[in-house]
Amino acid sequence: MAFDKPMIRDSEGFDWVVEQHSQFFMIGYRVKKHLFSGQSDFQKVDVYETEGHGKLLMNDNLAMVSDRDEYIYHEMMAHIPLFTHPHPKRVLVIGGGDGGTAREVLRHTSVESVRMVEIDKMVVDASKEFIPVTASCLSDERITVDINDAVKFVAETNEKFDVVMVDSTDPIGPATPLFGIDFYKNIYKILEDDGVVVSQGESPFYEQPMQVKLMSIVSELFPITSLYNFTNLTYPGGLWSFTFASKKFHPLKDFNRERVLESGIDFRYYNEDLHSACFALPSFMRNSLRSYIKL
């Protein structure tokens, strides 16, 4: 890496934690306190108290969650599939050890159970201790937290789900198999006949080959597939995607605006207009992914 330590010191003596990309781009956050640092069997886990973004969770020196913008990723991962599927009851969250996705899922009163399968106990424990804004929901009685390998779980389980959310890190380290076809064949198998799956879909600007790969996999298996976008503060390039794949329900044609308005959920990012608008892709994405978008 260009900077051999994750923190650099400025002219006034303040420390900044720096996330580096492709040897040519970086994002830095001023640090008030380095709250936690650990090495699990899977990755390095750090929590920083930052000056402007609150608590910041980093895995292998890549930003995962900040207090300031976590609601965006988590709302968009959860509410798009849960307002596409008309009556979601059983939800599987793969990864998502910080608890933010589960928190948004639990805001849906139709949901009876959430199973979370997270490989890294250290992420769950660090989030519980330092990031209550996402992790406090993990004590909800509708949640079961399995510390387990999701690849193994989806291959072996007999449970079925209405909605699956693949809330994974990038395809390096422990998350690599979550970007393969065998994994998605098993996701297909454990989904009900009208099930929906969404997945962390990487950067349109910096990781287009990975987006193409993921979309080629899901479009081979599912009849309805697309990507949808959001913008947050802590993922490089701002713009980020989720992949969307569905056996039956169409995210635009089967969408009922009234259900969003009647839910009474106080969204900070998602809403009934964005639900459809986020599927409108910039031309450069539409052009490169055209053959995998089935809407």
Next chain:
Amino acid sequence: MAFDKPMIRDSEGFDWVVEQHSQFFMIGYRVKKHLFSGQSDFQKVDVYETEGHGKLLMNDNLAMVSDRDEYIYHEMMAHIPLFTHPHPKRVLVIGGGDGGTAREVLRHTSVESVRMVEIDKMVVDASKEFIPVTASCLSDERITVDINDAVKFVAETNEKFDVVMVDSTDPIGPATPLFGIDFYKNIYKILEDDGVVVSQGESPFYEQPMQVKLMSIVSELFPITSLYNFTNLTYPGGLWSFTFASKKFHPLKDFNRERVLESGIDFRYYNEDLHSACFALPSFMRNSLRSYIKL
């Protein structure tokens, strides 16, 4: 500033140019060569050759234009008003000295003349020399480039325009008066009775008070007002807005998708779906700006 020089050196000896915000956030680009540095009467102007983003123009150490993502800002500034107004002929670009906005305007065959009023000749000259991807259009015979104070120009001119684009820097230094009500009263005056104005509208995440101020000004003067969003790589937070204000034409109801498809323009970001989708605002924006949005 936290870093007292615009460039810092990494462990391998490479230089990075760093943009800093609010003392707590920074973005860095690895530099291959510092091509130009000048101090004009208005601001510091620098052009860097970067490792991953091509040429990068910075005014007062804030990123203005990079080769890699400039098309996004410029397409979204130009095509939204020009595909809202059904027959735009005379266009005024305020600022935009790099030429990128004018380039996109000139792709519309209906446009007969573009007047560009840029206060800082150094920006135009540096762009012509180092950033041909935006500046090469400035020799087009339909363009007139005035090196002039736009505040003075809009107060004194007798010309009328169909569309005005306020392609300004942030409200510090020379652009400060471009964020005031007197300026917009003059914009209103020089617009035809069916005219449209769009303006660089700042960051929804980091500059919400400025967005509120701008929207309160335009919504006092114009019957149809809103913001629309885009995401680029080099503006802090990724998500960014333009304000939209119109005397007659509605950006959604009067929009004709066929005109976009028939234009034959090869867009890289804008398209007929994004035209409407970009007006769907995240809840946090909708909530804070609700009283100024008239759509």
